[in-house]
Amino acid sequence: MTNTRAEAAYVRSVNAFKTPTLHLLHRRSAPFVVAVLSLLFTADRPAVAVADAHAELGEVLDELRAAGYDEDERRLPSGSARDICREWVRAGWLLPQIEGDTEVYRLSAHAVGALEITGRTGGGRARVSNSRVRTLLEAVERLAGDAEVDPARRLARLRQEREALDAEIARLEDGFAEPADDEELLEEAENILHLARELPADFTRVAESIKAMQRDVVADLRRDVRPTGEVLREYLERGQHVMQATAEGRAFAGALRLIGDPERIDALTEQLHDLLALPFSRLMDAAQRDELQAVARRIELGVQEVLTAQRRASHVITGQVKTHDPVRDRQVDELLRDVIAGLQAWTSTSSPDAPVTPVRSLPNAAIRHLRQSVSDLRAPGRPAPLTDDPADVEFVGDDTRAWGGPRYAELEAYVAGLGDEFDLGDAFEGADDETRRPVDLLGLLEIAHRNGMTESERVSVVEALRPDGTSRRFAFGAVTARTMREHDHD
The missing domain is CATH 1.10.225 (NK-Lysin)
Structure with a gap:
């Protein structure tokens, strides 16, 4: 008898390891990939020019090979920096994009997730702390309160919260303020870092879901044979409401109401600056302090990344709709199919090293002038010269003049x-x-x-x-x- 639960668990595990995130961490060169990606991409540098990425990756390869790391079990990848980046693009870890006139690399959501996993397990102290448990309990309590439909129970909960706040206010008015222990403050800070590490992957997943929706819309539009007016109405509406077209986009739209206010980001930056000036921050290492200070910047860059993807998707969808021509699209598809069929026929009869003569210029069309008259094109003679004497002017009827x-x-x-x-x-x-x-x-x-x-x-x-x-x-x-x-x- 087949164990259904075991099969289901095994299938889930197999599918999980097929994702680019775990595939990256399962490679022999995973330490090298994670190290390079963490060096190239930071909170203040979410996009790297392709040429700069190749140059910096080449320098890292030279340094590690010179240090002998290419000889142990953690073998470094072979090939040039350009080849390695192309492989990472095919694996789904890097996303090439055009920003302005420059081609750049960005981390995919899978790569961000892999970096977050390694950062959480390799850095910081992963432990069950008072801060994390309290965060969990408060989240569950808030969810239960929001789901409560009984007015009496909601009123009782609100009155209980108000009584707790009144008691805290009374203690502070009496001049009694119990100082927090530095160890507890450190736990709170580590919990903030733990939560902040998940934000970049969340923002990137939202941006990628919008881009995937954009590709689906354009592909559907090319296959659409309905009247252009009907297509315009439907797809322009989808382009205007692109943020509501995916589950990730709808969730981000709700979160944007909390973090989209510039004043809130400024206040968050000021609060983090004040926290780093307190004595407990000395218990944190330099990497943790830098990471805590960059939380507001991470949020700001993540919001910017999603909004940029939204604007680009709306622009692409609107442009495709305005130029939508089903007949022309079908002609282009047929032409591409003919080209692919011709290329397959040529490769099946030619050797791999067969030379290919490039088309250096297109042939000129031989267009000649067509005669517009069957008579002799030469004039029979010069016309009589004009005269300035008004008496010689003849008008045919009064209407002419x-x-x-x-x-x-x-x-x-x-x-x-x-x-x-x-x-x-x-x-x-x-x-x-x-x-x-x-x-x-x-x-x-x-x-x-x-x-x-x-x-x-x-x-x-x-x-x-x-x-x-x-x-x-x-x-x-x-x-x-x-x-x-x-x-x-x-």
């Missing part, structure tokens, strides 16, 4: 009889109907500008008559023009 430009000759003759100065708006209103077209108003303004005019803040309104009998009203700054006499030409 009526829809033309200003009648300069008529306008200049009309202006010559208006005296030395005249108001341009009044002059236009008094002209004949044939010279009161909109274009004639422009011609009259041109003549006034050429002869000299003065503008004022007053507004003139005139009504122009178009050749088809309709009228249009124009408003412009009032203009006083003068008439050019014969002596003005001299």
Whole structure:
């Protein structure tokens, strides 16, 4: 008979060891991986440029190989620093990203979890302390209180808490304040460090869940064949509410209400600074003091990492939706499948060392000019020269000239009889109907500008008559023009 409980426990253990976290710790070179990752990535340095990571990893390799650590059972990995980082990316410990114009590495949630496990077991004193037990009891008590639905029992609990607070206030008002033991304060500080070590992995898991949701949305969008309008409505809404699309994101949104206030982070930083100035902090080693001082910075960087992932996911989803074209996407997919099929066919018939001729340039398209006429493209002869004599101009009907430009000759003759100065708006209103077209108003303004005019803040309104009998009203700054006499030409 099969032991079902044993099988279930064994399957859970096998699945756990398949995760990148335990796979990292199970490797022979796990001490080297953990040491390098802890050196490259710190609370103040969550992202490292790829070139810098390769250079620093190469220096660590040279130092350890020179010290002889490559000869014992904890063998160092072979290959260059670039090859090692690529292997870590494939294993899921490093995440390559583009930030600005620089490619950087970030720790995955699995790598952060592995570092947290080794830091908890290798550093500090892992023990059952009063602080940890009290934290557990208070958490259970708070959960039970929040889940309580009986108003009477909740009131009784609140009154009990108020009585305890009143008693503490009375003792302090009487001047009695029992000093805390340094050993107890140290336990409290170690408990804070224990809780703080779990935060980076939690933040990274939230960011990775958002990125995974982003990839799923983009993949679903490429496979979507629904109308673009329906796709836009659904996916834009998911992009705007990306934080609520995952369980980790919803949990983070609730926690952000507690830690997202900059004033709260500043207050936390000040409190940690004051704690490190107390006598009990001398019982902590230098690493613990640095870690305690960096708690606020860890929280700030974790929140920033998650919000950056949220903004990037919203931007990517929105951009994909705006450029969504199912027909084009299918064409691209078919083209890629054809390329992959051709590559497989070529590799099946060629040797591994067969040379590949690169395509250095694309062929030029041979495009020629198409004739637009079947007749001879050469003109039969030069056209007759134009003449300046108005008498030679012939108009076909009155409508041809009526829809033309200003009648300069008529306008200049009309202006010559208006005296030395005249108001341009009044002059236009008094002209004949044939010279009161909109274009004639422009011609009259041109003549006034050429002869000299003065503008004022007053507004003139005139009504122009178009050749088809309709009228249009124009408003412009009032203009006083003068008439050019014969002596003005001299």
